[in-house]
Amino acid sequence: xxxxxxxxxxxxxxxxxxxxxxxxxxxxxxxxxxxxxxxxxxxxxxxxxxxxxxxxxxxxxxxxxxxxxxxxxxxxxxxxxxxxxxxxxxxxxxxxxxxxxxxxxxxxxxxxxxxxxxxxxxxxxxxxxxxxxxxxxxxxxxxxxxxxxxxxxxxxxxxxxxxxxxxxxxxxxxxxxxxxxxxxxxxxxxxxxxxx
Numbered sequence: 001x002x003x004x005x006x007x008x009x010x011x012x013x014x015x016x017x018x019x020x021x022x023x024x025x026x027x028x029x030x031x032x033x034x035x036x037x038x039x040x041x042x043x044x045x046x047x048x049x050x051x052x053x054x055x056x057x058x059x060x061x062x063x064x065x066x067x068x069x070x071x072x073x074x075x076x077x078x079x080x081x082x083x084x085x086x087x088x089x090x091x092x093x094x095x096x097x098x099x100x101x102x103x104x105x106x107x108x109x110x111x112x113x114x115x116x117x118x119x120x121x122x123x124x125x126x127x128x129x130x131x132x133x134x135x136x137x138x139x140x141x142x143x144x145x146x147x148x149x150x151x152x153x154x155x156x157x158x159x160x161x162x163x164x165x166x167x168x169x170x171x172x173x174x175x176x177x178x179x180x181x182x183x184x185x186x187x188x189x190x191x192x193x194x195x196x
Contacts, residue, residue, distance in 0.1 A: 009042065018180025019049060019082020026078035033075035040081060041065035049084040049180060052076035056180070058084065086178040089185060091171030094192060107195040110157040110172035114189045119148045121181025126174045127157035148182060160195065 001010060009021055017024075025037055033053075040048075043062045050057045052069050053076040060067050069076055094108050110127055117123065123134040136149035157173070172190060177183060 005046075017080055017082060018182070019080070020085055022080065022082040024078070024080050033077045035069045035075050036066060037069070037079055037081070038066045040067060043081070043083070046083060048081050051080040051180070053078065082180070084178050084180060086176055087183055089175040091173045091188065091190060093170045094172065094194075107160045107162055108172070109160045109193045111191040111193050112154055112156045113173050113191070114152055114154045115175075116152050116186040116188070118150045118184045118186050120150070120183050120185075121148050122177045122179040122183065123153065124175065124177045125155060126176070127155055128159050128161070128172070131174075131176055160193075 001008060003009075021043060023040060023043075025039065027033060040062050044065050045062065047059045047061050048067065050060050050067065050069060050073075052073045055073045057070050057073055060070070067081065069079070091113075113125075113127065115123070115125075117136075120136065123136055124131045125134055126132070134153060134155065136147075136153070137151075138147040138149045155173075161172075172192065173188075175185065
């Protein structure tokens with residue numbers, strides 16, 4: 001069961017689509033491609049994301065159970081529609097040398113983080129300078145639905161910070177992404193520097 005803006009929905013998770021409240025539609029055999037698509041009453045009043053013939057469009061309003069595919073995509077023969085969501089992963093805050101409490105007031109910095117990914121289509125990481133897209137070494141274009149990467153990615157970081165704050169969201173890095181592509185983080189290893 002999903003709750004969105006005070007409305008409740010029954011949903012089934014589908015690994016292939018990457019949307020909440022996913023809908024797939026296609027024109028009947030012999031029909032021409034089109035820009036206007038209906039039968040989306042459950043999403044009425046919301047903004048959806050749309051895959052149209054392999055191209056992604058975001059923030060498409062649903063009015064009267066209908067959407068209009070943007071001009072830059074044009075008429076399409078099939079669409080996948082749904083509500084976008086953002087996944088977020090925070091590193092745990094650095095711990096003191098005995099591991100019993102959060103790191104105190106000493107200056108600490110992230111030197112590097114290595115992320116092990118499996119069949120991942122997008123990676124956005126904040127290592128202290130805000131979220132930035134990380135180019136994944138895939139053979140297809142990053143916006144294509146089949147562009148997935150498996151392997152390790154190492155990112156270096158600059159800058160010091162004083163203490164850790166001790167809260168769950170006060171780690172030295174975080175990952176967040178809203179592209180409706182698969183994301184699977186198998187593990188992370190952080191290298192830190194501490195100034196006594």
